[in-house]
Amino acid sequence: MSLIRKERPYEKAEFAPKPTWIVRFLRQNVLFQFYRFIMINIKMIKLIFKSHK
Amino acid sequence: MKTIAVLGGGVSGHTAAQFLKRKLGKNHRVIVVTPNAKWNWIPSNIWVGIGEMKKEDVTFELAPVYKKMNIEYLQAKAVSIHPNGQDKDNSPYVKIEYTGQGKVGQQEELKYDYLINATGPKLNFHKTEGIGPEHGNTVSVCTYDHAEHAFKEFNGIIEKLRRGEEATIVIGTGHGTCTCQGAAFEYLMNIDHKITSLGLKDKANIIYITNEARLGDFGVGGMHLKKGGYITHSKVFAESLFAEREIGWITGAHVEKVEKGTIHFEQLDGQKRSINYDFGMLIPPFSGVGITAVDNDGSDITEKLFKPNGFMIVDADYTGKEYKDWSAKDWPQTLQNPEWSNIFAVGIAFAPPHAISEPRKSVNGTPIAPTPPRTGMPSAMMGKAVALSICDMIKNNNTTPRHTACMSEMGAACVASTGSNLINGSAVSMTMFPIVQNFEKYPEHGRSLSLTFGEVGLAGHWIKTLLHYLFIYKAKAKPLWWLIPE
Ligand SMILES: Cc1cc2nc3c(=O)[nH]c(=O)nc-3n(C[C@H](O)[C@H](O)[C@H](O)COP(=O)(O)OP(=O)(O)OC[C@H]3O[C@@H](n4cnc5c(N)ncnc54)[C@H](O)[C@@H]3O)c2cc1C
Numbered sequence: 001m002s003l004i005r006k007e008r009p010y011e012k013a014e015f016a017p018k019p020t021w022i023v024r025f026l027r028q029n030v031l032f033q034f035y036r037f038i039m040i041n042i043k044m045i046k047l048i049f050k051s052h053k
Numbered sequence: 054m055k056t057i058a059v060l061g062g063g064v065s066g067h068t069a070a071q072f073l074k075r076k077l078g079k080n081h082r083v084i085v086v087t088p089n090a091k092w093n094w095i096p097s098n099i100w101v102g103i104g105e106m107k108k109e110d111v112t113f114e115l116a117p118v119y120k121k122m123n124i125e126y127l128q129a130k131a132v133s134i135h136p137n138g139q140d141k142d143n144s145p146y147v148k149i150e151y152t153g154q155g156k157v158g159q160q161e162e163l164k165y166d167y168l169i170n171a172t173g174p175k176l177n178f179h180k181t182e183g184i185g186p187e188h189g190n191t192v193s194v195c196t197y198d199h200a201e202h203a204f205k206e207f208n209g210i211i212e213k214l215r216r217g218e219e220a221t222i223v224i225g226t227g228h229g230t231c232t233c234q235g236a237a238f239e240y241l242m243n244i245d246h247k248i249t250s251l252g253l254k255d256k257a258n259i260i261y262i263t264n265e266a267r268l269g270d271f272g273v274g275g276m277h278l279k280k281g282g283y284i285t286h287s288k289v290f291a292e293s294l295f296a297e298r299e300i301g302w303i304t305g306a307h308v309e310k311v312e313k314g315t316i317h318f319e320q321l322d323g324q325k326r327s328i329n330y331d332f333g334m335l336i337p338p339f340s341g342v343g344i345t346a347v348d349n350d351g352s353d354i355t356e357k358l359f360k361p362n363g364f365m366i367v368d369a370d371y372t373g374k375e376y377k378d379w380s381a382k383d384w385p386q387t388l389q390n391p392e393w394s395n396i397f398a399v400g401i402a403f404a405p406p407h408a409i410s411e412p413r414k415s416v417n418g419t420p421i422a423p424t425p426p427r428t429g430m431p432s433a434m435m436g437k438a439v440a441l442s443i444c445d446m447i448k449n450n451n452t453t454p455r456h457t458a459c460m461s462e463m464g465a466a467c468v469a470s471t472g473s474n475l476i477n478g479s480a481v482s483m484t485m486f487p488i489v490q491n492f493e494k495y496p497e498h499g500r501s502l503s504l505t506f507g508e509v510g511l512a513g514h515w516i517k518t519l520l521h522y523l524f525i526y527k528a529k530a531k532p533l534w535w536l537i538p539e
Contacts, residue, residue: 012292012302013292013295013296013299013301014296015292016289016292016293016295016296017289017292017293017296018293018296018297019293019297019509026510027479027509027510027511028477028479028510028511029511030476030511032510033510033511033512033515034512036508036510036512037512037515037516040482040508040512040513040516041516043484043503043504043506044466044484044516045538046504047464047466047484047486047504048464048538048539050464050486050504051430051431051434051462051463051464051486051487052434052538
């Protein structure tokens with residue numbers, strides 16, 4: 001590890017949750033993401049309709 | 054025939070002008086006064102600042118679009134508003150000063166029946182010594198020219214890292230009262246993605262500095278999200294993103310001064326600290342653009358139309374309530390000025406009643422808390438609502454606006470997207486509903502838990518790319534543009 005890493009204001013990161021490999025895999029998996037694309041779009045459309053009321 | 058003057062051809066003003074013309078047709082005049090020759094999809098400036106897009110990809114010439122739509126276009130800036138006219142002629146007018154069209158510097162009086170102020174923010178770099186690309190030591194991505202310059206500077210850092218040297222990169226807010234944390238966050242994510250994808254991460258120390266008291270505040274007091282069977286605060290979500298990427302963070306910071314290579318800041322604990330850096334992108338604080346108001350006898354009535362921060366007074370509750378008494382009802386509905394019923398303000402130009410995040414001061418009394426963001430989606434929705442209200446007011450010959458666009462009843466989406474490739478990109482997608490917490494309606498968290506969410510993945514990158522093309526298509530007034538939601 002380089003010196004620069006030790007200098008990070010960074011200890012707080014020890015307490016933050018980090019994703020497991022499966023989460024990281026699914027984030028880039030095209031099939032799963034296609035499903036998420038549809039779901040996020042549905043949520044956004046709902047949000048737009050609710051905002052326009 | 055009525056004349057509607059729209060000041061500002063940005064996200065909200067351009068939307069307002071488009072809807073006004075579509076609804077009013079040839080019977081009425083719609084005039085846009087704006088100093089810029091080009092329209093800019095500002096959210097995509099982030100990609101210009103990282104070299105994934107050129108400025109030509111995020112801009113287009115306004116004149117041909119306005120010509121096609123029969124909207125009159127004056128490349129000029131508004132200098133003063135005269136809501137009661139001059140002397141005995143009480144027809145209201147705006148004094149404008151040309152910035153193009155072969156008349157640079159010439160002033161003119163433009164009479165109006167209705168006025169929409171959509172002039173957005175003044176980028177107040179001078180409030181913090183040493184920030185900004187023109188006279189300071191940091192870059193910006195707030196305009197496409199700034200973003201292009203930021204990319205050039207960033208390239209220098211990439212070269213440095215490639216030579217095997219280490220570099221510290223600091224991205225964030227350049228003053229204790231900044232807004233627009235979302236833009237800084239998105240640029241940060243892009244910088245990190247670029248450096249990581251070039252295999253240079255082990256030499257780069259990337260740090261986020263912000264006036265937010267905690268990560269994930271985003272100027273909206275943070276939000277609650279359903280995640281993994283729990284309801285968690287966006288602080289946890291944001292810290293996770295930073296920890297995963299090994300990005301450091303400094304919160305509750307008011308940047309006081311930036312020297313070449315050193316950023317000096319004060320934190321909420323009152324301590325003054327500094328950090329050395331090689332590349333810095335700090336968002337400036339915003340204010341109104343500085344238009345004045347003048348009465349018919351020539352006296353200055355700016356304080357009747359504008360708040361001291363330069364933003365325009367609308368139908369909000371400005372009684373200066375304490376934080377514990379803030380309510381969703383404080384936020385404006387119709388965006389009409391209470392004194393002059395033919396004047397409206399939309400987008401960043403309207404004066405919010407107060408912040409959304411809890412106001413905080415350092416132990417020395419320095420205000421360190423985000424001012425409220427007014428992002429693209431609500432800005433455009435305000436432009437549309439006011440346009441429709443004015444159309445009704447003309448049709449019914451009355452002074453009551455019927456359409457509303459209230460930030461405590463509207464949602465917003467923020468997609469911080471990285472990478473240019475449709476397979477390798479990623480994004481942090483967040484939505485919130487409503488933008489301003491509405492505890493009357495959602496007593497526990499102030500927002501709907503089903504419409505407020507955050508997630509990470511490739512899908513968000515597709516959405517952001519799609520939005521880029523859709524919004525530019527809409528702004529160019531191509532066929533069926535009005536079907537694309539704001
Ligand atoms: C880098 C960056 C990234 C962003 N990313 C996102 C995002 O991902 N999603 C999102 O929703 N929002 C985002 N935003 C915020 C979004 O860009 C703004 O909310 C939106 O542009 C506000 O619209 P507006 O019409 O109020 O102001 P603007 O779009 O800034 O338009 C103001 C217009 O008024 C003109 N003007 C200025 N002075 C005068 C004058 N005196 N007379 C007449 N005209 C004048 C200006 O030239 C400009 O054309 C981002 C902002 C930045 C800076």
